[in-house]
Amino acid sequence: xxxxxxxxxxxxxxxxxxxxxxxxxxxxxxxxxxxxxxxxxxxxxxxxxxxxxxxxxxxxxxxxxxxxxxxxxxxxxxxxxxxxxxxxxxxxxxxxxxxxxxxxxxxxxxxxxxxxxxxxxxxxxxxxxxxxxxxxxxxxxxxxxxxxxxxxxxxxxxxxxxxxxxxxxxxxxxxxxxxxxxxxxxxxxxxxxxxxxxxxxxxxxxxxxxxxxxxxxxxxxxxxxxxxxxxxxxxxxxxxxxxxxxxxxxxxxx
Amino acid sequence: xxxxxxxxxxxxxxxxxxxxxxxxxxxxxxxxxxxxxxxxxxxxxxxxxxxxxxxxxxxxxxxxxxxxxxxxxxxxxxxxxxxxxxxxxxxxxxxxxxxxxxxxxxxxxxxxxxxxxxxxxxxxxxxxxxxxxxxxxxxxxxxxxxxxxxxxxxxxxxxxxxxxxxxxxxxxxxxxxxxxxxxxxxxxxxxxxxxxxxxxxxxxxxxxxxxxxxxxxxxxxxxxxxxxxxxxxxxxxxxxxxxxxxxxxxxxxxxxxxxxxxxxxxxxxxxxxxxxxxxxxxxxxxxxxxxxxxxxxxxxxxxxxxxxxxxxxxxxxxxxxxxxxxxxxxxxxxxxxxxxxxxxxxxxxxxxxxxxxxxxxxxxxxxxxxxxxxxxxxxxxxxxxxxxxxxxxxxxxxxxxxxxxxxxxxxxxxxxxxxxxxxxxxxxxxxxxxxxxxxxxxxxxxxxxxxxxxxxxxxxxxxxxxxxxxxxxxxxxxxxxxxxxxxxxxxxxxxxxxxxxxxxxxxxxxxxxxxxxxxxxxxxxxxxxxxxxxxxxxxxxxxxxxxxxxxxxxxxxxxxxxxxxxxxxxxxxxxxxxxxxxxxxxx
Amino acid sequence: xxxxxxxxxxxxxxxxxxxxxxxxxxxxxxxxxxxxxxxxxxxxxxxxxxxxxxxxxxxxxxxxxxxxxxxxxxxxxxxxxxxxxxxxxxxxxxxxxxxxxxxxxxxxxxxxx
Numbered sequence: 001x002x003x004x005x006x007x008x009x010x011x012x013x014x015x016x017x018x019x020x021x022x023x024x025x026x027x028x029x030x031x032x033x034x035x036x037x038x039x040x041x042x043x044x045x046x047x048x049x050x051x052x053x054x055x056x057x058x059x060x061x062x063x064x065x066x067x068x069x070x071x072x073x074x075x076x077x078x079x080x081x082x083x084x085x086x087x088x089x090x091x092x093x094x095x096x097x098x099x100x101x102x103x104x105x106x107x108x109x110x111x112x113x114x115x116x117x118x119x120x121x122x123x124x125x126x127x128x129x130x131x132x133x134x135x136x137x138x139x140x141x142x143x144x145x146x147x148x149x150x151x152x153x154x155x156x157x158x159x160x161x162x163x164x165x166x167x168x169x170x171x172x173x174x175x176x177x178x179x180x181x182x183x184x185x186x187x188x189x190x191x192x193x194x195x196x197x198x199x200x201x202x203x204x205x206x207x208x209x210x211x212x213x214x215x216x217x218x219x220x221x222x223x224x225x226x227x228x229x230x231x232x233x234x235x236x237x238x239x240x241x242x243x244x245x246x247x248x249x250x251x252x253x254x
Numbered sequence: 255x256x257x258x259x260x261x262x263x264x265x266x267x268x269x270x271x272x273x274x275x276x277x278x279x280x281x282x283x284x285x286x287x288x289x290x291x292x293x294x295x296x297x298x299x300x301x302x303x304x305x306x307x308x309x310x311x312x313x314x315x316x317x318x319x320x321x322x323x324x325x326x327x328x329x330x331x332x333x334x335x336x337x338x339x340x341x342x343x344x345x346x347x348x349x350x351x352x353x354x355x356x357x358x359x360x361x362x363x364x365x366x367x368x369x370x371x372x373x374x375x376x377x378x379x380x381x382x383x384x385x386x387x388x389x390x391x392x393x394x395x396x397x398x399x400x401x402x403x404x405x406x407x408x409x410x411x412x413x414x415x416x417x418x419x420x421x422x423x424x425x426x427x428x429x430x431x432x433x434x435x436x437x438x439x440x441x442x443x444x445x446x447x448x449x450x451x452x453x454x455x456x457x458x459x460x461x462x463x464x465x466x467x468x469x470x471x472x473x474x475x476x477x478x479x480x481x482x483x484x485x486x487x488x489x490x491x492x493x494x495x496x497x498x499x500x501x502x503x504x505x506x507x508x509x510x511x512x513x514x515x516x517x518x519x520x521x522x523x524x525x526x527x528x529x530x531x532x533x534x535x536x537x538x539x540x541x542x543x544x545x546x547x548x549x550x551x552x553x554x555x556x557x558x559x560x561x562x563x564x565x566x567x568x569x570x571x572x573x574x575x576x577x578x579x580x581x582x583x584x585x586x587x588x589x590x591x592x593x594x595x596x597x598x599x600x601x602x603x604x605x606x607x608x609x610x611x612x613x614x615x616x617x618x619x620x621x622x623x624x625x626x627x628x629x630x631x632x633x634x635x636x637x638x639x640x641x642x643x644x645x646x647x648x649x650x651x652x653x654x655x656x657x658x659x660x661x662x663x664x665x666x667x668x669x670x671x672x673x674x675x676x677x678x679x680x681x682x683x684x685x686x687x688x689x690x691x692x693x694x695x696x697x698x699x700x701x702x703x704x705x706x707x708x709x710x711x712x713x714x715x716x717x718x719x720x721x722x723x724x725x726x727x728x729x730x731x732x733x734x735x736x737x738x739x740x741x742x743x744x745x746x747x748x749x750x751x752x753x754x755x756x757x758x759x760x761x762x763x764x765x766x767x768x769x770x771x772x773x774x775x776x777x778x779x780x781x782x783x784x785x786x787x788x789x790x791x792x793x794x795x796x797x798x799x800x801x802x803x804x805x806x807x808x809x810x811x812x813x814x815x816x817x818x819x820x821x822x823x824x825x826x827x828x829x830x831x832x833x834x835x836x837x838x839x840x841x
Numbered sequence: 842x843x844x845x846x847x848x849x850x851x852x853x854x855x856x857x858x859x860x861x862x863x864x865x866x867x868x869x870x871x872x873x874x875x876x877x878x879x880x881x882x883x884x885x886x887x888x889x890x891x892x893x894x895x896x897x898x899x900x901x902x903x904x905x906x907x908x909x910x911x912x913x914x915x916x917x918x919x920x921x922x923x924x925x926x927x928x929x930x931x932x933x934x935x936x937x938x939x940x941x942x943x944x945x946x947x948x949x950x951x952x953x954x
Binding site: 396404407413434440822823 | 856861868876879883912915919930931937938947950
Binding site for chain 3: 009024046056075249
């Protein structure tokens with residue numbers, strides 16, 4: 001019972017690409033003028049209704065905040081899935097044996113001091129520079145996160161910069177004095193607690209009479225406070241999640 | 255509290271439960287962590303049905319709760335609509351979800367991470383059916399997708415990772431094309447809500463119709479991949495067969511149906527929606543027949559069930575497609591839509607029951623090949639089941655799927671075929687019914703005794719008749735059997751209470767208008783005769799299939815070459831064919 | 842016009858990567874390119890109706906359309922998450938079967954079952 005050959009793979013691929021290309025031509029090459037309805041409305045009312053000067057922040061934390069909740073959930077589930085899979089890979093790797101080639105590559109860059117057999121990839125220069133820059137990058141990340149309603153930035157952008165700051169701190173630990181921020185328990189904790197906070201803030205609008213995901217501070221002096229709060233929660237969550245994932249992929253979760 | 259606030263409780267309560275479960279992950283393993291996790295599950299799966307009961311009077315009177323999330327400007331904010339369709343799909347999701355989660359306490363992957371992701375999946379289902387905004391639909395479909403990609407490999411089987419990877423690749427690429435469809439519609443109309451787009455589409459010039467048709471084709475085929483109609487089914491058998499049993503039940507029962515009903519909201523409003531329904535109806539009929547033929551050839555028990563899911567979703571799509579092409583505002587259209595939903599619901603019940611009972615059987619017997627496995631009743635008894643509950647549950651499920659009265663499968667299949675009498679779909683679905691009976695006789699062989707009474711599988715290693723059976727605890731039989739029994743009871747109840755249920759759903763679906771669906775007469779001589787003929791045909795087909803020539807043919811079908819590329823080729827060609835069909839229909 | 846034709850080519854190259862390449866890491870690259878092309882199309886076309894970034898200041902000319910930018914923030918994050926999960930799955934597949942080639946992986950998994 002031999003295997004029967006399917007059609008030639010190149011032919012199949014050409015068929016798929018060709019069909020899709022033909023279908024997508026009208027989408028890419030259409031000459032309809034881009035609608036200006038949304039932009040005009042937002043230029044006129046966006047700042048008054050949401051309190052933010054950055055119209056993009058006004059949209060994704062105000063008008064369409066539900067989408068942002070969904071996006072945060074995707075990030076959360078992705079981190080859980082990745083960590084679950086990588087911990088299984090880790091257990092497979094540990095059972096193979098120390099003279100396997102795979103282990104060598106995984107641990108050359110890993111964070112555990114006892115597994116670092118050579119400093120080929122992880123030079124002294126790297127450790128010194130990243131260790132010193134780490135806190136500055138974290139500070140910059142917090143700035144981008146908190147000023148999201150006034151200048152380009154916001155929770156996600158700031159969060160990713162915070163994550164790179166966390167990775168720098170983790171890379172830069174000389175003599176194994178690991179920063180508390182690169183411990184998996186702390187990062188996991190920040191992530192779960194910020195998710196819970198986000199849900200509570202989303203539901204808080206109900207109790208203030210503004211409906212689900214409404215702005216509970218809309219009638220107070222600073223309606224933009226809601227956006228700043230959401231930006232902070234998202235920034236912490238994204239920073240903790242992505243930092244957690246990066247550290248795990250580098251081989252250093254405990 | 256206004257209805258708008260309560261409506262979102264079906265989405266937020268599971269999310270809150272998931273947040274609690276993740277906090278339980280932080281606590282050290284022990285009683286406190288378990289208590290927090292189970293509280294999360296109770297909040298996420300137990301409270302929303304109460305909310306749904308509260309909302310029943312609202313939707314029964316034909317009203318719907320709609321608005322913008324957060325009460326922002328309607329042109330930019332996210333609109334939603336909670337009507338009878340959303341209510342019904344929510345009931346479906348929570349019933350199957352609760353039963354599957356209880357089962358997983360005994361059998362499946364345990365732990366706060368699993369519970370949390372499971373609850374998030376449930377929340378995503380509720381959000382998908384309630385949304386009337388294209389980009390929000392994109393986000394909700396992505397959440398449903400990513401929770402599936404994460405839940406499938408938790409079964410620790412080698413093939414599960416590959417199945418999840420293939421599903422991820424196909425689904426993620428399809429969602430990029432969905433995004434391009436959204437781009438097309440936003441460019442044409444400047445709106446993202448269904449109402450806004452449909453109003454805008456009335457006003458476009460004729461040179462832009464091609465763009466609107468192509469965008470619709472992209473949206474529909476991206477959703478059709480999730481629904482797994484032919485020819486886009488390739489990812490489903492591996493994913494559903496290799497996932498943990500609780501997850502298979504939810505995947506087959508709920509996740510392939512919710513995108514379909516979410517799509518119907520789009521198709522009600524857009525021009526060219528009716529032609530899409532027509533094409534998908536035909537595809538559904540073909541799916542029903544082909545799915546059952548391939549199912550008959552399978553040797554792995556769960557893969558056989560997975561192919562059956564494809565076949566049964568073909569039934570649902572055929573009825574649904576026909577409903578949309580006729581127009582849901584007519585009595586005929588409404589009765590088809592009622593039949594489609596009823597079959598979706600009952601299929602979720604009996605397919606869930608089948609996955610859970612077959613799951614228990616193959617776990618206890620440690621063997622999945624239907625040609626090899628025999629005498630499962632004995633093995634189950636040795637594992638601690640005094641009364642053969644699992645076998646009885648399997649029988650109920652098998653009879654239900656073969657449309658035997660008075661179980662629920664009979665009701666829904668009769669409702670479908672009654673509403674589409676005489677058309678091409680009718681003949682395709684009747685042919686599929688014969689195949690269903692045959693393949694379930696084949697599957698039931700795993701329970702037949704081999705005649706070697708009293709000899710036990712050496713791995714079980716326990717003596718017959720021992721009362722304090724350690725296996726009971728090892729297999730988590732209490733949780734498994736509870737979940738299975740609940741679903742079995744619901745199957746029977748769904749069959750016996752059929753007239754009431756049909757009337758209720760009919761009223762719900764007609765949205766309080768004047769297009770009340772006419773409930774079909776279930777127990778007419780015609781229908782019973784048809785059932786008898788189908789059963790006899792099935793038994794005949796079973797004997798043909800197990801003969802020499804039949805086995806050879808089935809073997810050829812089973813070992814047909816399947817490749818990763820095939821998924822994408824079928825996706826591209828399917829989209830192109832759909833676009834061509836719509837363009838030709840417009841000219 | 843030229844930019845959009847190039848974006849279409851980019852998208853098709855990404856799709857080619859997902860469909861035709863045998864190495865699963867290259868498939869993941871292809872998925873990334875696919876996402877990038879779609880994102881760029883939205884942003885590029887949204888920029889045609891204005892000339893300033895959508896941050897309100899006094900005395901501003903027309904800003905670009907902020908809606909595609911907000912939507913694409915979400916789409917980019919979702920794309921990154923899916924890529925991370927795909928990479929974790931790929932590493933797991935490598936550990937089980939020892940290969941990154943999809944055909945070899947499929948054969949070895951089928952031999953095991």
